[in-house]
Amino acid sequence: MKSENSLALSRSKSKVLRTTQSYQPYHKATIEDYDLIKVLGKGCMGKVFLSRERHSNKLYALKAISKEWVVFRHEVEHTKTERDILASISTISHPFLIRLREAYQDINQLFLVLDYYPGGDIATQLAKWHKFDDARCLFYATEIILGIEELHRLGIVYRDLKPENILIGRDGHIVLTDFGLSKQFRPNWQKTNTFCGTAEYLAPEIIRGEEYSYPVDWWSLGTLLYEMMTGVTPYWDSDQNKMYRRVLEDKLAFPEDMMFEAMDLLRGLLQRDPTLRLGCGPSGTMEIRGHMYFEYVNWDDVYHKRTRPTYIPTIDHETDLQNFDDTFVSMTPKLSIPKQDLDSGVQQYFIGYSFSERLPTRSPSSSQFRSELSRRSITSSLAGIPSHGSRSSITLPGFEREDYEYNDVIFSGISCSNTIQTIPSDDISEYELDQHHHYSKRHTMMLGDNNMKYSSSSVLDRRGNYTSVFPT
Incomplete structure (x- = not known):
């Protein structure tokens, strides 16, 4: 009997041991988990690095944001919004929206770990090719539309669709990125009147100072498609005031060689009245999907990336950065050093910032992550x-x-x-x-x-x- 009890105890211990060995507790990320390889981009509040996670040996785009500058420039709420939207998007894993893997912080910096796209962005390609052929424009348009459609489904108005914010993957497919100017509505159908975005892509209702919502993104899409097809935005002028007036007043003109289907699509998207704009009627995005320009598009194939890209970026090796701006790539990959230590009062603004795709999503509450700094205007x-x-x-x-x-x-x-x-x-x-x-x-x-x-x-x-x- 004693022997049987000993055997049972041994088996029990063995089971416990196996369970313990298979359990892997969550490791809270730190900057020490990543090797910084090159600088991919630089902004006023930080840098984006090509980085390698030491544990997995995978490459990521690591965005480092200076807390000092976030507070100095009254950008706490802005930073919170970007993190929250990225976290919301990452839980659904949409094929055409960038995915956030981790968000963490140290005493001086905020960090966002994002998927890395070695093909650079559409802006770099436009600078190289000036404009794209019809097939390439169609390909990009379909994937961008599905990305915007998903943002709207989540209650997010993008507000900054432009070539710089469309990244190209190794396989030639794209994702939308940079949600710093985006706004998430709760409930889903609200309006705002904030004047923001990039000048060339602003919808008329924003320029007029009116309340607006999701339709501004379809105007930006029309402007972007026009640029990809012709090499210039439809109302471009070197004087921004004149460009705004052109957006509000000028007749939309097209090159003689543009396809009729493309012209009709652009007329619909660049409709000055947002209630008449293509994609803004009772059928929503289906109005755009069903347009004759997309007559031969299988949208299910687009979503599942079964459509063959017309352009595949040249990437000679894993860390090849030929598709990125040499100005940034040539910089030394190191974090910015703060001018002074941040006190505990500043640190409280960033409570709840952390995120991991390996844990249940939890967005910081507004009381946890609210800036008490007044916004100058x-x-x-x-x-x-x-x-x-x-x-x-x-x-x-x-x-x-x-x-x-x-x-x-x-x-x-x-x-x-x-x-x-x-x-x-x-x-x-x-x-x-x-x-x-x-x-x-x-x-x-x-x-x-x-x-x-x-x-x-x-x-x-x-x-x-x-x-x-x-x-x-």
């Missing part, structure tokens, strides 16, 4: 068109538009009218390239009813045109 007018020294005004929240950098001074603002057209060859050293492929140079301007002085910069965009920006 500036005013602008002319039916919502930014201008210098205007009297009637609308408020532009402080985290809107793009970020610009000049040495150690950071700017965030809305683009204004052009100030210069060329960089003198002997003056190029005074300009610095930022993450949006802009060169910037600092100056000051007087604007608003009270002639308050704001730091500003003249910005060269990827088409070689200049605008001024001012901070909010």
